[in-house]
Amino acid sequence: MPLIETSDGPLWKRRTSLKQWLIWGAWLIGIVIAVYAWKLISDKTIWFFVADAPRQMVDIVTRMVPPSWSYMDNLWRPVWDTLNIATIGTVIALILAVPIAFLAARNTTPHKSVRAVALFIIVATRSVNSLIWALLLVVIVGPGVLAGTIAIGFRSIGGCSKLLYEAIEEINHTQVEAIEATGASRAQQMLYGIVPQVLPTFAGVGVFRWDINVRGSTILGIVGAGGIGVQLNASINVLAWTQVSMILLVILGTVFVSEYVSAKVRHAII
Amino acid sequence: MSNSTSEYADTWKKPAFIKNPALRWSIYIGSIVYFVLALGTMEINWTRVAEGIPRGMTLLSKFFPPNIEDSRGVIVDGILESVWMAVISTIGGILLSVPIGLGAARNLSHKWVYLFCRSIIGVSRTFPEIILAIFAVKFFGFGPFAGFVALSIGTIGFFAKLLAEDIENMSKSQAEAVKVTGSSWLQWINYAIQPQVMPRMIGLSLYRLDINFRESAVVGIVGAGGIGAHLLTSVQRYEYDTTATILISIIVIVIALEYTSGYLRKWVQ
Numbered sequence: 001m002p003l004i005e006t007s008d009g010p011l012w013k014r015r016t017s018l019k020q021w022l023i024w025g026a027w028l029i030g031i032v033i034a035v036y037a038w039k040l041i042s043d044k045t046i047w048f049f050v051a052d053a054p055r056q057m058v059d060i061v062t063r064m065v066p067p068s069w070s071y072m073d074n075l076w077r078p079v080w081d082t083l084n085i086a087t088i089g090t091v092i093a094l095i096l097a098v099p100i101a102f103l104a105a106r107n108t109t110p111h112k113s114v115r116a117v118a119l120f121i122i123v124a125t126r127s128v129n130s131l132i133w134a135l136l137l138v139v140i141v142g143p144g145v146l147a148g149t150i151a152i153g154f155r156s157i158g159g160c161s162k163l164l165y166e167a168i169e170e171i172n173h174t175q176v177e178a179i180e181a182t183g184a185s186r187a188q189q190m191l192y193g194i195v196p197q198v199l200p201t202f203a204g205v206g207v208f209r210w211d212i213n214v215r216g217s218t219i220l221g222i223v224g225a226g227g228i229g230v231q232l233n234a235s236i237n238v239l240a241w242t243q244v245s246m247i248l249l250v251i252l253g254t255v256f257v258s259e260y261v262s263a264k265v266r267h268a269i270i
Numbered sequence: 271m272s273n274s275t276s277e278y279a280d281t282w283k284k285p286a287f288i289k290n291p292a293l294r295w296s297i298y299i300g301s302i303v304y305f306v307l308a309l310g311t312m313e314i315n316w317t318r319v320a321e322g323i324p325r326g327m328t329l330l331s332k333f334f335p336p337n338i339e340d341s342r343g344v345i346v347d348g349i350l351e352s353v354w355m356a357v358i359s360t361i362g363g364i365l366l367s368v369p370i371g372l373g374a375a376r377n378l379s380h381k382w383v384y385l386f387c388r389s390i391i392g393v394s395r396t397f398p399e400i401i402l403a404i405f406a407v408k409f410f411g412f413g414p415f416a417g418f419v420a421l422s423i424g425t426i427g428f429f430a431k432l433l434a435e436d437i438e439n440m441s442k443s444q445a446e447a448v449k450v451t452g453s454s455w456l457q458w459i460n461y462a463i464q465p466q467v468m469p470r471m472i473g474l475s476l477y478r479l480d481i482n483f484r485e486s487a488v489v490g491i492v493g494a495g496g497i498g499a500h501l502l503t504s505v506q507r508y509e510y511d512t513t514a515t516i517l518i519s520i521i522v523i524v525i526a527l528e529y530t531s532g533y534l535r536k537w538v539q
Binding site for chain 2 (some may be wrong): 136146
């Protein structure tokens with residue numbers, strides 16, 4: 001923290017002037033980027049509609065209350081489907097993620113080139129949104145729960161593998177060496193030396209991912225891949241706003257329950 | 271590890287992951303019952319699946335090699351719109367998150383303000399960005415402005431929550447030291463709290479930019495601007511080479527953003 005001697009005595013400043021200028025420069029670049037981005041977006045906006053938004057908002061919200069409670073009878077099945085998409089999708093993801101994680105971890109990979117391929121699979125599956133996976137899978141396997149399940153499964157491979165291979169890289173090696181010293185084969189070393197060490201992480205990752213996937217599977221129905229999103233989309237298209245608010249309440253409840261369950265289970269494991 | 275014989279242990283059994291046998295077996299049986307029920311109620315049309323496989327192969331073949339030619343000149347435009355939408359909604363979301371995050375920090379604000387801000391965060395975290403985008407389109411009309419609003423609100427649930435948690439975990443002595451100098455509330459925030467949370471917040475905002483781009487690539491599916499609309503159209507028109515081009519560009523940008531933001535985050539911290 002520099003002191004500047006002035007005629008009135010020492011003046012305290014937080015930063016040196018070079019650092020201050022750099023920080024101002026960074027702010028300037030940030031503001032230029034923000035203004036440019038804003039201009040692009042605002043050029044493509046019809047401001048008449050935006051000005052009309054408050055009226056629309058009041059209008060739609062008043063049409064949404066009270067929620068149509070009786071519509072709940074039609075929602076049990078979609079909620080069940082949504083939970084199945086999330087659960088079975090997570091199971092598929094974990095089954096596929098385990099071998100990929102062992103191939104991607106530095107200490108268990110057979111070869112460097114295999115590791116690169118495994119890392120590429122992890123990044124590629126993670127970077128494609130589950131809605132895009134669902135869009136493509138609806139074309140391939142047809143609309144319905146199956147497409148959603150596979151979409152959630154594929155999307156989650158990367159996230160699960162990434163956390164798993166990091167856990168495998170951080171294991172305690174003395175345990176593996178102890179098992180190696182008994183004359184165990186490589187498979188036995190993995191089974192008795194590595195697996196018990198990463199099993200709690202594995203269970204934790206599964207539950208964590210399941211929670212994310214419940215949230216993700218509520219929207220897949222928008223492209224026809226099953227779950228409660230199908231009802232949401234249909235109700236919005238026919239402007240049945242009381243049904244929409246009921247569906248939103250159900251989604252809110254499902255997500256809260258899944259978050260609660262996942263927090264409890266993770267607390268019990270770790 | 272359990273000794274099986276009373277005289278001398280000559281066999282060894284791997285200890286089970288769940289130690290309580292009653293709990294273990296009820297979890298095993300419960301999961302089997304669940305999977306039978308879940309798979310039993312899943313309606314799968316196998317003839318449709320069989321019909322779709324060749325279509326999937328056609329789609330896959332378009333990726334190798336990709337046809338990078340932009341047939342209608344819309345891909346570059348859409349991708350850029352998604353990128354700028356991600357940038358501006360990250361900025362907008364952070365601007366909204368700062369006051370809400372301050373309000374949601376238990377050690378800074380009044381109980382009612384705290385509860386109010388926490389409930390905003392809770393709602394924004396619950397609903398996926400796509401649902402927010404559907405409503406933004408209804409309110410603000412089609413186009414990237416709706417996407418901007420949806421992603422900004424989505425950012426609050428992430429950024430304000432982490433900001434509030436960071437403020438709650440900060441070192442109290444520094445905050446007290448500034449307070450006893452007789453600083454005003456704003457000065458207190460600016461000199462005691464902001465320097466403590468800033469490095470982590472810069473890292474998180476770059477991470478959020480990453481997430482926002484992934485989302486801005488799909489909000490177009492519900493009409494909120496960006497490349498998503500072209501992606502949906504191309505799939506519906508069976509123009510699989512356009513689909514492949516869009517997907518490859520999204521993957522490339524996401525990977526590039528992930529590495530840049532990871533690198534920048536290391537450099538900041």
